[in-house]
Every structure is written in C-alpha cells, then in structure tokens.
Amino acid sequence: MPQTSARKHGGDQSDGSGSVPKSKNPKTSKASEDGEKKGLGKRLKDVEISVPIVYGTISFWLGKKASDYQSHKWTVYVRGASNEDLGVVIKRAVFQLHPSFNNPTRVVESPPFELSECGWGEFEIAISLFFHNDVCDKQLDLYHQLKLYHEEESGPQSTKKPVVMESYDEIVFSEPSESFFARVQNHPAVVVPRLPPSINLPPAVPIDGVNDKKRGDTKDHPLSQWFLNFxxxxxxxxxxxxxxxxxxxxxxxxxxxxxxxxxxxxxxxx
Structure with missing residues (x-):
C-alpha cells in the first residue's frame, strides 16, 4: 500500500504567471493502493519502506542564441534525494509536456529519469512513475510547474545562473513484499527498518540492468552543482x-x- 507521506517541501517555488496558461487545480502526488500479486512472496506486516525523492526542473537562458520560440533550455527530472540511483524502485517515468511540443508524452524507460527540451513558455508538467512488479502495480502521479525566470530579480538574465525549482517528497510503501525488501535493504536510496531476527528474507534477486555502471546515479550529473539540498x-x-x-x-x-x-x-x- 504505497503512499506519499505528508513531509513535503520545495525550493525556489513561486506562483507567477507563465507564457502558457497553467493547468487548473494542480494535484498533490499520491500513489494508489497496491494490490496483492501472485508469485511475489509474502508481505511484511507492520513494515514500511520509505524512498525520498526530489523532482524538479533546471532552466538556462540561451542568451544570444535565444529566439522567440526557443529562449530557454531546461531539464525535468526525478532523482534520489541524495542523488542515488532510483532504478531499484522505479521502472519507468512518463513526462507529459505541453501539447505544443512534438510528441508531448515522453517515456523514459531507465534511469536517470529525466529529459531536456528547449522552449519559451512556462507550464505544468505531469510526471507519472511506474514501479517494478514486486514494488507496486499502480502508478504515482506528480505535478511540477516549469519556471524559466527569476521572479525576484528585475535585472538582465544570465546564461550562467539557471532557474532551479525542486520539490522534496517521500514515497512510503506499507507492507512491502519480501522480495522488494530483500533487494533494497542495503540500497542507499531507500530507508528500511530493522527487521526482527525471526524473519528470514529470501535471497535478493537483482533487476536486470539496474546496477550496470550506476547509470542512474546522479552524483556525477553535469547539473548536480545546481541541485538543492534537502x-x-x-x-x-x-x-x-x-x-x-x-x-x-x-x-x-x-x-x-x-x-x-x-x-x-x-x-x-x-
């Protein structure tokens, strides 16, 4: 039964009007209830697993290269709160962009879960996270407002100082499957409790390709210097x-x- 916790905060957040009308009634993220699935092993009663995540955008003004329709280059992403690989939990991410973009529904099948684009307007981005089979069979929907301009500054824009807007949240999985717990119990991106000695977990079964060269680890990400600390x-x-x-x-x-x-x-x- 995964659900997002109430502990949630963001950085550099503001309402401001954008060039493109914002979607009405942006919703708070909440994961749907996980149904029992066969073949995934027993579930651990009275146990919770927490996955801290950060989702947000970083946008750069293009300066002399800017045009009426491409004034900024930006990246939207979902990352571990301490920049660890989330591929051990998340299977894929779907980013829903503004309809004016070509192919506005973008699917990222492997970490890092991000995409970059160029544009001129601000809009709300819908992010849907899909989990591995032994984690949850329902998606988690997040909503993030793309920001291109520093609202507190009235001077000229800079190509060196990006606009960063991030939100912190925690995904909580109640009564996780034994296979899920065994796989993530030593993973730095996941917070797990200490189990009683009487519980014997099955051998951890890795997910194909998840840990290959730490491809989802964002510690060495080219934009990591701009990431906010939570x-x-x-x-x-x-x-x-x-x-x-x-x-x-x-x-x-x-x-x-x-x-x-x-x-x-x-x-x-x-």
Whole structure:
C-alpha cells in the first residue's frame, strides 16, 4: 500500500504567471493502493519502506542564441534525494509536456529519469512513475510547474545562473513484499527498518540492468552543482526560525494594543 507521506517541501517555488496558461487545480502526488500479486512472496506486516525523492526542473537562458520560440533550455527530472540511483524502485517515468511540443508524452524507460527540451513558455508538467512488479502495480502521479525566470530579480538574465525549482517528497510503501525488501535493504536510496531476527528474507534477486555502471546515479550529473539540498535538520531550523518570528510579531501586537488601551484610559483635561 504505497503512499506519499505528508513531509513535503520545495525550493525556489513561486506562483507567477507563465507564457502558457497553467493547468487548473494542480494535484498533490499520491500513489494508489497496491494490490496483492501472485508469485511475489509474502508481505511484511507492520513494515514500511520509505524512498525520498526530489523532482524538479533546471532552466538556462540561451542568451544570444535565444529566439522567440526557443529562449530557454531546461531539464525535468526525478532523482534520489541524495542523488542515488532510483532504478531499484522505479521502472519507468512518463513526462507529459505541453501539447505544443512534438510528441508531448515522453517515456523514459531507465534511469536517470529525466529529459531536456528547449522552449519559451512556462507550464505544468505531469510526471507519472511506474514501479517494478514486486514494488507496486499502480502508478504515482506528480505535478511540477516549469519556471524559466527569476521572479525576484528585475535585472538582465544570465546564461550562467539557471532557474532551479525542486520539490522534496517521500514515497512510503506499507507492507512491502519480501522480495522488494530483500533487494533494497542495503540500497542507499531507500530507508528500511530493522527487521526482527525471526524473519528470514529470501535471497535478493537483482533487476536486470539496474546496477550496470550506476547509470542512474546522479552524483556525477553535469547539473548536480545546481541541485538543492534537502534535510530534516534544515527544515527543523526553518520551522524554529519561523516560530520565533511569529512569537515576536504577537508580542509586538500585544504591546501596541496595551499602549493604545493605556492612552484611552487616561483622564481628559477640562
């Protein structure tokens, strides 16, 4: 029963209007319930496997090469939160681009799960993830807004500083199959719990081609210098800072209210 957890945050996110109308009512990602499948072994009760992922886009202005219809080159991707290969869990990714593109439905059958294009407009990209048979038989749908411009900057664009917009999420698989657990229990992209000694897992069966030369590992990706870092410690620090700011605003409002009441309570001179 895979599902995305509530822990979700993004970087450099903004609403802003784009050159192409955005899709209405963008939806939060959520995986459908996994049905029991024969031949996949037993399922581990009261066990959850978590897969942290990051999905997003990086766009570069083309500078002197820019035209009215091709002003930016951009890449959309799904990667491991720490840039590890996701091919051990994900079988393929389908990217749904704007209908103005030739062949707007793009299928990526192997990691790294990404594609690059050139264009001039911003739009919402639908990303559908499909998992290996022993993981889940339903797809997970994600939605991401392509951004081409730095909204906080009013100066000229730069060909060296890209626009990065990423979102962090965690895919949680409840009651995973034994074959799935055995295959990913030592994989750096997957978070697994410690099992009781009484549980004997079957031998791990690798998936053909998944680990060949770490082809899905994005640690050496040419765009990795622009990837954002996501960590629980950073999020807790942000929450603590925000809480302090809220408390300071509340204290200031109370002082202002008390000062106003004191002024009103002073006797008037006749």
């Amino acid at each position: 960590s629980e410690a950073d999020e807790l620090l942000k929450l603590a800072t925000a809480r302090q700011q809220v408390q300071a605003h509340i204290a200031a409002a109370r002082r202002q209210l008390m000062d106003g009441q004191a002024q009103q309570s002073k006797p008037s001179l006749g």
